[in-house]
Amino acid sequence: MRLMTSCMGALALAAAVAGGPAAAADHVVLYSANDDTVNKLVADGFKKETGMMVNVVSTGSGVLFRRIVSEQANPQADVVWGVSSALLKQNVKFFHPYAVKGSEAVPAEYRDPSNLWIGTNLQVVTINQNTKAIDPASGPKTWQDLLDPKWKGKIAFTDPVNSGFSYGAATALLTYWGDNGAAWSKFSSLVANSKILNRSTLVFDGNGSGEYPLGISLEYAGYLWAHNGAPVKVTYPTEGTLALAEGAALLKGAPEADAGRALIDYLASRPAQEMLFKATFRRPARQDIDLSTMPGGMPALSRIKVLPYNDVKWDDARSATLSRIKTVIQDTR
Secondary structure, rough: OOOOOOOOOOHHHHHHHOOOOHHHHHHHEEEEEEOHHHHHHHHHHHHHHHHHEEEEOOOOHHHHHHHHHHOOOOOOOOEEEEEHHHHHHHHHEEEEEOOOOOOHHHHHHEEEEOOEEEEEEEEEEEEEEEEOOOOOHOOOOOOOHHHHHHOOOOOEOOOOOHHHHHHHHHHHHHOOOOOOOHHHHHHHHHHHHHHEEOOOHHHHHHHHHOOOEEEEHHHHHHHHHOOOOOOOOEEEEOOEOOOEEEEEEOOOOOOOOOHHHHHHHOOOOEEEEEHHHHHHOOOOOOOOOHHHHHHHHHHHHHHHHHHOHHHHHHHHHHHHHHHHHHHHHOOOO
């Protein structure tokens, strides 16, 4: 979920514009909201499989879609990838339908019914615990546990203004608690117990190092820290949690549409998702991958209670909700 700007972005875009017919068969242009590590893994893997270069333009999701809007009369990219399902749903008019190979392995709620986009990985919100700072058996098991005053100052939470997953976590809890005054009161108690940080990486890293014993975090961060030797335990709250898709779509008017289709097939394929999981612990959207055979011991999605969540509703209400969250943060400092 961390977003970084690729240094090759400008060169890639220039190549896409200037390449002309002679270069058309050997490259595809990808607009990606993923970080450079993930982008490189995919670009290298796709080139090895197809011989085609992936010219990556990498930046934040919002910037990518502003670019897509501005270029709609003359598209400069073929595929957009690594953006939230809410953004994908809101921008389907810019996508060309494509029935991705193997899409039946992705649950229906994580792909478009008209084949306009497909989920490629799932982001699951977890409570990550540093077991050197807090005994493994003594940590919180539920969201309600985090409201206990004994955890005050020990929980790290990214400011939802700066983090999509943190905004999703906040609004998923507000939904679960009733989306009313009482829900906001509980959320205020959670915020009062938490250190509000400006970047998600501060939560991930602080939890791994023990600076923050608890983190409202993402599962992949916990498994990655644990895999690298840190004393981090990943807890899935018993009330349920948020699991949202990030995915890919073929852009309408893509200059290299056939190459774009091949790239989406690759991104959605079992080998590519297994490769990314082994390197980064990104949970695959495909459900035909047996996670018990993979590093880390991550549970299957079927073993996690997923809370109902209307991502489009909360994305539409983002401005007003963030304003209220900002007030809650200020009032609890």
